[in-house]
Amino acid sequence: MRHTLRISLTALAATSLLSATACAQVYSTDPEPPIIYDGEISVSTNADGGLRPAVGTHNIQVYRANRSEPEHLDGLDHTYLHAPMLAYWRGKFHLDYLSAPVNEHDSPTPTSYTSSVDGIHWDAPTTLFPAYELPDGSRPLTHQRTSFFIAPNDRLLATAFYGLYPRPNDGSGIGRAVREVKADGSFGPLYFLRYNSQEGWDPANAAAFPFYTESPDKGFVAACEALLADKLQTAQWWEEDRSEDGFYREKGKALSYYHLPDGKVVGIWKNAVTMTTDDEGESWIRTGFAKNIPINSSKYWAEKTKDSNYALVFNPTTRLRHPLAIATSEDGKTYRNLLSVHGELPDQRFPGLYKNMGPQYVRGILEGNGNPPGDDLWLTYSVNKEDIWVSRVPVPVSHSTAGSFFDDFEDSSENGLPSFWNVYRPLWAPTQIVDTNSKQGRALRLSDEDPCDYASVTRIFEEGRSTMIRFKLRPEQTDGRLEIDVANAEGLRPVQIAFTENGTVEARHEGIWKPAGTYEAGKWIDIEIDVNPDNNTERFQFRINGEEVLYRIAYFSDLARTAERLTFRTGEYRRRGSGGHEIPGADLKVKKSTFLIDDVSIEPRK
Structure with missing residues (x-):
């Protein structure tokens, strides 16, 4: 509405x-x-x-x-x-x-x-x-x-x-x-x-x-x-x-x-x-x-x-x-x-x-x-x-960025927050830069033990019809949830992907969640999201470790001619919350889930 x-x-x-x-x-x-x-x-x-x-x-x-x-x-x-x-x-x-x-x-x-x-x-x-x-x-x-x-x-x-x-x-x-x-x-x-x-x-x-x-x-x-x-x-x-x-x-x-x-x-x-x-x-x-x-x-x-x-x-x-x-x-x-x-x-x-x-x-x-x-x-x-x-x-206040970029978080301060990223950081679902103590170096970590909220980070990129998105992801468990969206200026989400609480990966095609394999805890995986690879259709391709994981190219769930932001979120998308009723268990932490993100690159196509 x-x-x-x-x-x-x-x-x-x-x-x-x-x-x-x-x-x-x-x-x-x-x-x-x-x-x-x-x-x-x-x-x-x-x-x-x-x-x-x-x-x-x-x-x-x-x-x-x-x-x-x-x-x-x-x-x-x-x-x-x-x-x-x-x-x-x-x-x-x-x-x-x-x-x-x-x-x-x-x-x-x-x-x-x-x-x-x-x-x-x-x-x-x-x-x-x-x-x-x-x-x-x-x-x-x-x-x-x-x-x-x-x-x-x-x-x-x-x-x-x-x-x-x-x-x-x-x-x-x-x-x-x-x-x-x-x-x-x-x-x-x-x-x-x-x-x-x-x-x-x-x-x-x-x-x-x-x-x-x-x-x-x-x-x-x-x-x-x-x-x-x-x-x-x-x-x-x-x-x-x-x-x-x-x-x-x-x-x-x-x-x-x-x-x-x-x-x-x-x-x-x-x-x-x-x-x-x-x-x-x-x-x-x-x-x-x-x-x-x-x-x-x-x-x-x-x-x-x-x-x-x-x-x-x-x-x-x-x-x-x-x-x-x-x-x-x-x-x-x-x-x-x-x-x-x-x-x-x-x-x-x-x-x-x-x-x-x-x-x-x-x-x-x-x-x-x-x-x-x-x-x-x-x-x-x-x-x-x-x-x-x-x-x-950040000042000057802006709504857009231009060109391609690569974020490996090596220049970010440990325990700090990443520049140029939009961060939503509840106390029980903190986001911060951490040292992985491995060749991967520093990475962006999203943790969540809040029964009523989630961690969320967004990288805004140059608005365009077609974009190639790549990043590394390491889930630390197979019973947490991470949703990944690509959205347009108004928040419509043409691309929706989820690493689910059941150890499975899903991608949404025309509003229907489709299976895209399984994932393991503690391992880095390479992900590619190719938004509108043909530059004139409303669809995307999804690859894990270089392999197509959908049996067909998926069509957008929300119709959007362009896209301009990538979001990672440790919970299900909510349009808006509700109030007026006590939420049982709201005071108690739930089992923690953690996801590491690194080497994020986004290349808009002209």
Whole structure:
């Protein structure tokens, strides 16, 4: 099924009723908002939306919710994980997120924290902002639209808002807490940074933590005051605080922003509301909705990338929160080339109230919050509101490659991920470069012991009618599953091959699985997939160790005139996952399967 989103300013204005926030008052009929998508956004209901993937993107699972055997240092067995935030400071990525037992806004809802040196391997999380009891015995909930702040004196602060059940972001909460994250991973004492004084909260009844000015650490106090003075950073706090004391210059939810070369700041808020400021957030100019971009209650992320272009990351539908997509701009105003960043949608393992499906609530590294090595764009988000992920998107963002190539992975770092490959890496189905300790040298390894997900890698190649694909494969067992697809731009899979759990090999001909022999564990085999060898028919040939393994040339299962990507996946293809039901055994690993891939060559024919 495919639908096209055609979005006019009139339709956008009508849609404003969907938002029950004070953002409604910023809508205008300005015909030229500061963010415009040039064209129409057309997506399918597949997990990837039928979009091309951004070349070389790595999707990396940071934490997998687990009720039975949690790996959280504090033993939290929560299955609602959401709203992550990201920073880079002193050689590490720093990430925190909300955690609740089952449902959104459950009590307690603490904030958890983890860090990573490389963005691939993450430490076990611990509690950053704990739940605590008020004098009446109730427990406030943490909430966040922003968190990290690297102060001018190089202190890393983290903040969280303590709100009240059941709506911690409606302005009735207690106030914003702050603590320092130290270079060794430890935390400083907890303080309040602002009280919701208009709701009557003050040091006498807020309890638990002192006000930041009571800290004996002058450097910490100076960092807090620098944060309070930053009107761009603190503009993201209004939704939870909603005070009328003059601290906030505008009203809105989940602001994301970037600077243009002339110094103007462009901001996009929830529901695609836009504003600009010429004075670093001291005042805002209301500019209506982003043009030709769906209004979605999930977040938007906008950032100036290291190639001096701009990126806008969002869920490109009005309701669904999948896929996570990216559009790019050269001038910070007109965006084009919508691509998928995270195009997988696993089953939701744990049902809960307000647990939307999909990769959502995306955030990147805010201006001033660190600069990781390399030119990549780093993002964080939750999937199904129960797992925390990051993505590394190569810059410049592209959907295509050109020419032939040969990947032997010898130049890739051991335990790292391959450049130019798209990687989907759950914690229980990791992908990494390994040394085979043989003449084969380094290879790409896919392992899988996840009962609900799989590892997947994709190599995008030059789009064409006819292509020769060769690679080496070593299954480490005969009871695992590896599927190999050749796909086109929209994700149609004309070529489908499987190494099955029964030790057999199959290839799909016009939708029917046909036998193609058997395979052995621990042996390298040479594979050839000749796509459209005659260059004018929709068929393929399949060879193992130089021999044809099908009794006839197979015709495509999905009709596609061209192909442009090769995918290896340790499980059966899924169009999209489903949710709302508990999955038995989701917390327990299954028997591991492992496949090694090496010497991948692809030669498009003109």
